[in-house]
Amino acid sequence: MNDFKTIATFTYPSELAVAKSKLASEGVEFRTLDELSVQAHNFLSNAIGGIKLQVREKNIHKARKILIDGGFIKDEMVELSGLEKKLNDIGFQKKLKTGFYILMGVIALAIIIAVSIKTYHAPNDFQKLVGRNWCLDQMVYKGEVYYPNTLHDEIQFKGIDECEEKIQFHADGSATIPGFTTRLINAKWSLKDDLIEIYSDDTLATIFKEKYSYTMNKEMLILAADSITLFCYNELYH
Incomplete structure (x- = not known):
């Protein structure tokens, strides 16, 4: 059963690495979402909501305490806002990624068309x-x-x-x-x-x-x- 929940997000893999190490040392099972994507393309981090650090639902309070004590997250970060919850929703994340790639495709197409028009009208x-x-x-x-x-x-x-x-x-x-x-x-x-x-x-x-x-x-x-x-x-x- 998939009962993993997001407890924190990180912009860069380097920030995440120490937090993962701390959870592992405390015996807390975890997983990450979008870590490989951000490693390959750092500029995608903000667009896809950062790297999500997830733990099993039964370990949420323990994991949050570990991260708060370690200074990885602040007290006010514990309660997720409506936007953060939406960003942590896997279905929404997939839609966001799809929208981002569509936008990049439209921009690339617009650039190609603009260059083609300029080339077409350039004097020989x-x-x-x-x-x-x-x-x-x-x-x-x-x-x-x-x-x-x-x-x-x-x-x-x-x-x-x-x-x-x-x-x-x-x-x-x-x-x-x-x-x-x-x-x-x-x-x-x-x-x-x-x-x-x-x-x-x-x-x-x-x-x-x-x-x-x-x-x-x-x-x-x-x-x-x-x-x-x-x-x-x-x-x-x-």
Whole structure:
């Protein structure tokens, strides 16, 4: 017959160990509930009402006296409140555990959905290339460093934070590249297999006609091919 009753609860296994030792030395039979769960996951202790220390009903008064004398529980802890009695009810504990795990599941699902939505709406590399103005800082061609200097037929006006020499990738596959003591260079581009290909019939674009591996973050873009490397930065971070 199951006549074990809870006489005390403990938050941590270390607190319980001494109390168990004291009861055992006095020959009082006892058992614990949820001890293994709290040992494995300390954060569950409060959620499930702590570790329950139980003794047989006939030994309740003896066991309580031992625990009170040993300082494990206080006099006012002897009479359990209505809430404590409910927490000590095994059926209620099972419902509480089930509710807790359901809550954790709902939270985990909400996190997964939130991450999925964020990932779904995050711009891909094509959108990042098209959506930003990439200021061309310098070009390294066959080991030599060159700085862009586009020649214009008319005077160019630009904003305070706007760079003049920039590579622009357009969604229709066209691109413009700064000149190097030449006019602006018109080209075409594509993004495939993690490579940016630049090609053009414009004779000025000959040295740029390559397939580039690239490194890109919100601040900079580096295009690298066998003989040429282009170093660019996001105009917003100029």
